[in-house]
Amino acid sequence: MHYSIIETLKKNQLSITDSRKKILELFVKARGALAHADIEHESGTEFDRVTIYRTLQTFVEKGIIHTIPTADNSVRYALCKDACAGGHHHDDHVHFMCDDCGTTYCLDNISVPKLSLPDGFSVSQTDVVVSGKCRKCQ
Amino acid sequence: MHYSIIETLKKNQLSITDSRKKILELFVKARGALAHADIEHESGTEFDRVTIYRTLQTFVEKGIIHTIPTADNSVRYALCKDACAGGHHHDDHVHFMCDDCGTTYCLDNISVPKLSLPDGFSVSQTDVVVSGKCRKCQ
DNA sequence: ACTACAATGCAACATTGTTGCAAAATATTT
DNA sequence: AAATATTTTGCAACAATGTTGCATTGTAGT
Numbered sequence: 304m305h306y307s308i309i310e311t312l313k314k315n316q317l318s319i320t321d322s323r324k325k326i327l328e329l330f331v332k333a334r335g336a337l338a339h340a341d342i343e344h345e346s347g348t349e350f351d352r353v354t355i356y357r358t359l360q361t362f363v364e365k366g367i368i369h370t371i372p373t374a375d376n377s378v379r380y381a382l383c384k385d386a387c388a389g390g391h392h393h394d395d396h397v398h399f400m401c402d403d404c405g406t407t408y409c410l411d412n413i414s415v416p417k418l419s420l421p422d423g424f425s426v427s428q429t430d431v432v433v434s435g436k437c438r439k440c441q
Numbered sequence: 442m443h444y445s446i447i448e449t450l451k452k453n454q455l456s457i458t459d460s461r462k463k464i465l466e467l468f469v470k471a472r473g474a475l476a477h478a479d480i481e482h483e484s485g486t487e488f489d490r491v492t493i494y495r496t497l498q499t500f501v502e503k504g505i506i507h508t509i510p511t512a513d514n515s516v517r518y519a520l521c522k523d524a525c526a527g528g529h530h531h532d533d534h535v536h537f538m539c540d541d542c543g544t545t546y547c548l549d550n551i552s553v554p555k556l557s558l559p560d561g562f563s564v565s566q567t568d569v570v571v572s573g574k575c576r577k578c579q
Numbered sequence: 580a581c582t583a584c585a586a587t588g589c590a591a592c593a594t595t596g597t598t599g600c601a602a603a604a605t606a607t608t609t
Numbered sequence: 610a611a612a613t614a615t616t617t618t619g620c621a622a623c624a625a626t627g628t629t630g631c632a633t634t635g636t637a638g639t
Contacts, residue, residue: 318605318616339595351619356596358617372510372570378595397556402565416554418535418569423576427540430570431556432510438561456636458586477626489588494627496586516626 315365322350326358327367336371336381336398336407371398371407374434381409397431403440453503460488464496465505474509474519474536474545509536509545512572519547535569541578 308327312319329345330337342355350358359380362368371379381398397410415429446465450457467483468475480493488496497518500506509517519536535548553567 320605320617322618352595353597353620354618370512370514372512372514372568374508374510374566374568376508376510376514376516378514399558399562410558413556413558416556418551418554418571420537420548420551420571420573423579424537424571424573425579426571426573428512428572430510430512430572432568432570433556433558433562433564434566434568435558435562435564441561441563456585458636460587490626491589491628492587499586 311367315367317361317365322354322358323361325349326355327362330368330380330382333381334406334408336379336409338377338379371400371409372430372432373398373400373407374432375400379407381407384411395429397433399433399435399437401437401440402434403436406437406439408437449505453505455499455503460492460496461499463487464493465500468506468518468520471519472544472546474517474547476515476517509538509547510568510570511536511538511545512570513538517545519545522549533567535571537571537573537575539575539578540572541574544575544577546575 308324308331309319311327312323317323325346326342329342339355339359342359343352346355359368363370363380366383368380369383371381373379395415397413397415398407399410400407410433415431418426418429420426446462446469447457449465450461455461463484464480467480471479477493477497480497481490484493497506501508501518504521506518507521509519511517533553535551535553537546537548538544548571553569556564556567558564
Protein backbone atom coordinates (compact mmCIF):
# COMPACT_ATOMS: atom_id res chain seq x y z
CA MET A 304 0.00 0.00 0.00
CA HIS A 305 1.21 3.39 -0.95
CA TYR A 306 1.08 6.06 1.70
CA SER A 307 2.59 9.43 1.01
CA ILE A 308 3.48 11.20 4.20
CA ILE A 309 3.91 14.61 2.66
CA GLU A 310 0.68 14.35 0.72
CA THR A 311 -1.23 13.35 3.81
CA LEU A 312 0.05 16.36 5.67
CA LYS A 313 -0.74 18.69 2.79
CA LYS A 314 -4.17 17.21 2.32
CA ASN A 315 -4.90 18.15 5.91
CA GLN A 316 -3.52 21.64 5.58
CA LEU A 317 -0.66 21.03 7.94
CA SER A 318 2.72 22.59 7.41
CA ILE A 319 5.47 20.14 6.71
CA THR A 320 7.79 19.90 9.70
CA ASP A 321 10.40 17.39 10.76
CA SER A 322 8.46 16.14 13.74
CA ARG A 323 5.24 15.63 11.81
CA LYS A 324 7.03 13.78 9.04
CA LYS A 325 8.89 11.55 11.46
CA ILE A 326 5.95 10.77 13.72
CA LEU A 327 3.63 10.03 10.84
CA GLU A 328 6.30 7.81 9.38
CA LEU A 329 6.43 5.84 12.62
CA PHE A 330 2.70 5.20 12.37
CA VAL A 331 2.90 4.11 8.75
CA LYS A 332 5.70 1.70 9.55
CA ALA A 333 4.18 0.43 12.77
CA ARG A 334 2.37 -2.87 12.69
CA GLY A 335 0.13 -2.03 15.60
CA ALA A 336 -0.86 0.99 17.60
CA LEU A 337 1.58 3.33 19.29
CA ALA A 338 1.57 4.91 22.71
CA HIS A 339 3.09 8.27 23.42
CA ALA A 340 5.96 6.53 25.18
CA ASP A 341 6.69 4.40 22.10
CA ILE A 342 7.05 7.49 19.99
CA GLU A 343 9.16 9.26 22.54
CA HIS A 344 11.38 6.23 22.69
CA GLU A 345 11.66 5.52 18.98
CA SER A 346 12.34 9.09 17.98
CA GLY A 347 15.10 9.38 20.56
CA THR A 348 15.88 12.83 21.86
CA GLU A 349 15.06 14.31 18.51
CA PHE A 350 11.86 16.03 19.62
CA ASP A 351 10.60 17.56 22.77
CA ARG A 352 8.00 15.68 24.74
CA VAL A 353 5.61 18.57 24.35
CA THR A 354 5.99 18.54 20.59
CA ILE A 355 4.99 14.91 20.49
CA TYR A 356 1.89 15.61 22.56
CA ARG A 357 0.92 18.47 20.32
CA THR A 358 1.60 16.56 17.13
CA LEU A 359 -0.53 13.64 18.26
CA GLN A 360 -3.28 16.04 19.22
CA THR A 361 -3.15 17.70 15.83
CA PHE A 362 -3.23 14.37 14.02
CA VAL A 363 -6.26 13.28 16.00
CA GLU A 364 -8.08 16.53 15.25
CA LYS A 365 -7.36 16.17 11.57
CA GLY A 366 -8.47 12.57 11.50
CA ILE A 367 -5.08 11.16 10.59
CA ILE A 368 -4.89 8.97 13.67
CA HIS A 369 -7.40 7.91 16.29
CA THR A 370 -7.17 6.96 19.92
CA ILE A 371 -7.86 3.42 21.00
CA PRO A 372 -9.63 2.65 24.24
CA THR A 373 -7.83 -0.20 25.94
CA ALA A 374 -8.74 -2.44 28.83
CA ASP A 375 -5.90 -1.02 30.91
CA ASN A 376 -6.71 2.57 30.04
CA SER A 377 -3.38 3.36 28.49
CA VAL A 378 -3.59 5.82 25.62
CA ARG A 379 -2.73 4.42 22.23
CA TYR A 380 -3.03 5.75 18.72
CA ALA A 381 -3.34 4.18 15.31
CA LEU A 382 -3.62 5.37 11.73
CA CYS A 383 -7.10 6.05 10.45
CA LYS A 384 -8.47 4.84 7.19
CA ASP A 385 -9.08 7.50 4.60
CA ALA A 386 -12.70 7.66 5.65
CA CYS A 387 -11.71 9.37 8.85
CA ALA A 388 -10.16 12.38 7.20
CA GLY A 389 -11.59 15.76 7.95
CA GLY A 390 -11.84 15.44 11.67
CA HIS A 391 -14.81 13.10 11.59
CA HIS A 392 -13.80 9.68 12.77
CA HIS A 393 -15.46 6.56 11.51
CA ASP A 394 -13.68 4.05 13.63
CA ASP A 395 -16.36 1.54 14.25
CA HIS A 396 -13.96 -1.31 13.95
CA VAL A 397 -12.64 -3.81 16.42
CA HIS A 398 -9.43 -3.33 18.35
CA PHE A 399 -7.46 -6.18 19.75
CA MET A 400 -4.94 -5.88 22.55
CA CYS A 401 -2.67 -8.73 23.51
CA ASP A 402 -2.59 -9.49 27.24
CA ASP A 403 0.99 -10.72 26.96
CA CYS A 404 2.93 -8.41 24.69
CA GLY A 405 0.55 -5.46 24.77
CA THR A 406 0.56 -5.04 21.03
CA THR A 407 -2.63 -3.46 19.78
CA TYR A 408 -4.12 -4.20 16.40
CA CYS A 409 -6.91 -2.65 14.40
CA LEU A 410 -9.03 -5.43 12.98
CA ASP A 411 -10.46 -3.43 10.14
CA ASN A 412 -12.18 -6.36 8.53
CA ILE A 413 -14.39 -7.15 11.46
CA SER A 414 -17.29 -4.80 11.72
CA VAL A 415 -18.95 -3.76 14.91
CA PRO A 416 -22.44 -5.17 15.31
CA LYS A 417 -25.17 -2.64 15.90
CA LEU A 418 -26.63 -2.72 19.35
CA SER A 419 -30.04 -1.59 20.44
CA LEU A 420 -29.72 0.64 23.46
CA PRO A 421 -32.39 1.53 26.00
CA ASP A 422 -34.72 4.39 25.07
CA GLY A 423 -33.24 7.80 25.52
CA PHE A 424 -29.69 6.88 24.62
CA SER A 425 -28.31 8.00 21.30
CA VAL A 426 -25.11 6.56 19.90
CA SER A 427 -22.28 8.54 18.38
CA GLN A 428 -19.58 5.90 18.41
CA THR A 429 -19.11 2.27 19.28
CA ASP A 430 -15.74 0.88 20.26
CA VAL A 431 -15.04 -2.78 20.71
CA VAL A 432 -11.92 -3.76 22.58
CA VAL A 433 -11.02 -7.41 22.57
CA SER A 434 -8.33 -8.68 24.89
CA GLY A 435 -6.58 -12.00 24.57
CA LYS A 436 -3.50 -13.50 23.02
CA CYS A 437 -2.22 -12.59 19.61
CA ARG A 438 -0.66 -14.89 17.07
CA LYS A 439 2.85 -14.54 18.43
CA CYS A 440 1.99 -15.06 22.08
CA GLN A 441 -0.16 -18.19 21.85
CA MET B 442 -31.76 -4.34 45.78
CA HIS B 443 -30.06 -5.33 48.96
CA TYR B 444 -26.31 -4.99 49.13
CA SER B 445 -24.53 -5.53 52.38
CA ILE B 446 -21.23 -3.72 52.49
CA ILE B 447 -19.82 -5.55 55.46
CA GLU B 448 -20.80 -8.91 54.06
CA THR B 449 -19.19 -8.16 50.74
CA LEU B 450 -15.95 -7.27 52.44
CA LYS B 451 -16.03 -10.37 54.62
CA LYS B 452 -16.89 -12.60 51.71
CA ASN B 453 -13.73 -11.40 50.05
CA GLN B 454 -11.60 -11.87 53.14
CA LEU B 455 -10.91 -8.19 53.54
CA SER B 456 -10.63 -6.59 56.93
CA ILE B 457 -13.32 -4.07 57.71
CA THR B 458 -11.86 -0.59 57.68
CA ASP B 459 -13.38 2.85 57.49
CA SER B 460 -12.03 3.60 54.05
CA ARG B 461 -13.20 0.33 52.55
CA LYS B 462 -16.66 0.72 54.00
CA LYS B 463 -16.96 4.29 52.81
CA ILE B 464 -15.61 3.73 49.32
CA LEU B 465 -17.69 0.64 48.73
CA GLU B 466 -20.70 2.58 49.95
CA LEU B 467 -20.02 5.26 47.36
CA PHE B 468 -20.09 2.63 44.64
CA VAL B 469 -23.31 1.10 45.87
CA LYS B 470 -24.97 4.49 45.98
CA ALA B 471 -23.54 5.70 42.70
CA ARG B 472 -25.75 5.56 39.66
CA GLY B 473 -22.87 5.27 37.24
CA ALA B 474 -19.18 4.58 37.35
CA LEU B 475 -16.71 6.48 39.49
CA ALA B 476 -13.29 7.87 38.75
CA HIS B 477 -10.57 8.15 41.34
CA ALA B 478 -11.15 11.89 41.42
CA ASP B 479 -14.86 11.43 42.16
CA ILE B 480 -14.05 9.35 45.17
CA GLU B 481 -11.38 11.71 46.39
CA HIS B 482 -13.86 14.52 46.05
CA GLU B 483 -16.87 12.87 47.63
CA SER B 484 -14.99 11.48 50.59
CA GLY B 485 -13.50 14.89 51.35
CA THR B 486 -10.24 14.92 53.23
CA GLU B 487 -11.23 11.84 55.14
CA PHE B 488 -8.76 9.52 53.47
CA ASP B 489 -5.34 9.85 51.99
CA ARG B 490 -5.05 9.80 48.23
CA VAL B 491 -2.81 6.77 48.46
CA THR B 492 -5.38 4.87 50.50
CA ILE B 493 -7.95 5.42 47.79
CA TYR B 494 -5.60 4.10 45.15
CA ARG B 495 -4.82 1.04 47.21
CA THR B 496 -8.44 0.40 48.09
CA LEU B 497 -9.50 0.57 44.46
CA GLN B 498 -6.69 -1.76 43.52
CA THR B 499 -7.73 -4.23 46.19
CA PHE B 500 -11.36 -4.12 45.11
CA VAL B 501 -10.39 -4.79 41.51
CA GLU B 502 -8.22 -7.73 42.53
CA LYS B 503 -11.04 -9.21 44.57
CA GLY B 504 -13.55 -8.74 41.82
CA ILE B 505 -15.71 -6.27 43.70
CA ILE B 506 -15.31 -3.56 41.10
CA HIS B 507 -13.98 -3.50 37.56
CA THR B 508 -12.32 -0.88 35.42
CA ILE B 509 -14.12 0.52 32.42
CA PRO B 510 -12.30 1.34 29.20
CA THR B 511 -13.53 4.68 27.97
CA ALA B 512 -13.16 6.50 24.71
CA ASP B 513 -11.15 9.24 26.38
CA ASN B 514 -8.96 6.82 28.30
CA SER B 515 -9.88 8.10 31.72
CA VAL B 516 -9.92 5.43 34.38
CA ARG B 517 -13.34 4.63 35.82
CA TYR B 518 -14.60 1.90 38.06
CA ALA B 519 -17.97 0.29 38.60
CA LEU B 520 -19.42 -2.41 40.82
CA CYS B 521 -19.24 -5.93 39.52
CA LYS B 522 -22.10 -8.37 39.45
CA ASP B 523 -21.76 -11.29 41.82
CA ALA B 524 -20.45 -13.41 39.01
CA CYS B 525 -17.21 -11.48 39.08
CA ALA B 526 -16.33 -12.40 42.63
CA GLY B 527 -13.11 -14.23 43.24
CA GLY B 528 -10.86 -12.17 41.09
CA HIS B 529 -12.18 -13.52 37.82
CA HIS B 530 -14.07 -10.86 36.00
CA HIS B 531 -16.94 -11.64 33.73
CA ASP B 532 -17.69 -8.21 32.47
CA ASP B 533 -18.78 -8.87 28.97
CA HIS B 534 -21.41 -6.22 29.09
CA VAL B 535 -21.79 -2.92 27.36
CA HIS B 536 -20.60 0.37 28.82
CA PHE B 537 -22.05 3.67 27.82
CA MET B 538 -20.35 7.00 28.32
CA CYS B 539 -22.13 10.29 27.73
CA ASP B 540 -20.22 12.73 25.55
CA ASP B 541 -21.83 15.66 27.36
CA CYS B 542 -21.91 14.95 31.08
CA GLY B 543 -19.36 12.16 31.14
CA THR B 544 -21.54 9.87 33.18
CA THR B 545 -20.74 6.24 32.58
CA TYR B 546 -23.30 3.48 32.79
CA CYS B 547 -23.07 -0.26 32.79
CA LEU B 548 -25.77 -1.60 30.51
CA ASP B 549 -25.96 -5.01 32.08
CA ASN B 550 -28.95 -6.10 30.08
CA ILE B 551 -27.28 -5.78 26.74
CA SER B 552 -24.98 -8.64 26.04
CA VAL B 553 -21.86 -8.43 23.95
CA PRO B 554 -22.17 -10.25 20.65
CA LYS B 555 -19.56 -12.87 19.96
CA LEU B 556 -17.12 -11.97 17.25
CA SER B 557 -15.11 -14.27 15.10
CA LEU B 558 -11.50 -13.16 15.08
CA PRO B 559 -8.80 -14.03 12.57
CA ASP B 560 -6.96 -17.31 13.09
CA GLY B 561 -4.38 -17.23 15.81
CA PHE B 562 -6.15 -14.80 18.08
CA SER B 563 -7.73 -16.07 21.26
CA VAL B 564 -10.16 -13.97 23.25
CA SER B 565 -10.13 -13.50 26.99
CA GLN B 566 -12.40 -10.51 27.26
CA THR B 567 -14.56 -8.31 25.09
CA ASP B 568 -15.40 -4.76 26.07
CA VAL B 569 -17.88 -2.62 24.24
CA VAL B 570 -17.78 1.10 24.85
CA VAL B 571 -20.60 3.12 23.39
CA SER B 572 -20.38 6.90 23.33
CA GLY B 573 -23.27 9.23 22.76
CA LYS B 574 -25.85 11.16 24.70
CA CYS B 575 -27.63 9.84 27.72
CA ARG B 576 -31.25 10.40 28.70
CA LYS B 577 -30.56 13.60 30.59
CA CYS B 578 -28.41 15.25 27.94
CA GLN B 579 -30.56 14.67 24.86
C1' DA C 580 -6.23 -7.80 76.84
C1' DC C 581 -2.30 -9.35 74.15
C1' DT C 582 -0.16 -10.59 69.98
C1' DA C 583 0.27 -10.96 65.03
C1' DC C 584 -0.86 -9.05 61.05
C1' DA C 585 -2.76 -5.79 57.78
C1' DA C 586 -4.02 -1.13 56.43
C1' DT C 587 -3.23 3.75 56.75
C1' DG C 588 -0.89 8.23 56.39
C1' DC C 589 3.00 10.67 55.26
C1' DA C 590 6.84 11.92 52.50
C1' DA C 591 9.19 11.55 48.60
C1' DC C 592 9.37 10.40 44.02
C1' DA C 593 8.08 8.99 39.01
C1' DT C 594 5.19 9.51 35.18
C1' DT C 595 2.04 11.77 32.34
C1' DG C 596 -0.05 15.68 30.53
C1' DT C 597 -0.76 21.05 30.12
C1' DT C 598 0.25 26.11 29.43
C1' DG C 599 2.75 30.54 28.27
C1' DC C 600 6.18 32.52 25.81
C1' DA C 601 10.43 33.52 23.22
C1' DA C 602 13.08 31.49 19.41
C1' DA C 603 13.10 28.99 15.21
C1' DA C 604 11.10 27.10 11.18
C1' DT C 605 7.62 27.17 7.59
C1' DA C 606 4.50 29.41 4.43
C1' DT C 607 3.12 33.49 1.91
C1' DT C 608 3.61 37.79 -0.32
C1' DT C 609 6.02 40.99 -2.88
C1' DA D 610 14.80 35.43 -3.90
C1' DA D 611 14.11 38.28 0.03
C1' DA D 612 10.97 40.14 3.40
C1' DT D 613 6.98 39.53 6.08
C1' DA D 614 3.42 37.01 8.37
C1' DT D 615 2.11 32.87 10.44
C1' DT D 616 2.91 28.43 12.66
C1' DT D 617 5.49 25.34 15.16
C1' DT D 618 8.98 24.20 18.32
C1' DG D 619 11.63 23.92 22.68
C1' DC D 620 12.09 25.35 27.17
C1' DA D 621 10.51 26.15 31.73
C1' DA D 622 7.29 25.82 34.93
C1' DC D 623 3.42 23.72 36.55
C1' DA D 624 -0.63 20.41 37.42
C1' DA D 625 -2.48 15.97 37.72
C1' DT D 626 -1.99 11.20 38.34
C1' DG D 627 0.07 7.25 40.08
C1' DT D 628 3.82 4.56 42.91
C1' DT D 629 6.93 3.07 46.77
C1' DG D 630 9.04 2.63 51.54
C1' DC D 631 8.37 2.97 56.17
C1' DA D 632 6.73 4.24 60.77
C1' DT D 633 2.23 4.48 63.02
C1' DT D 634 -2.31 3.01 63.65
C1' DG D 635 -6.12 -0.09 63.37
C1' DT D 636 -8.11 -4.81 62.84
C1' DA D 637 -8.50 -9.80 63.67
C1' DG D 638 -7.58 -13.85 66.22
C1' DT D 639 -6.14 -16.13 70.53
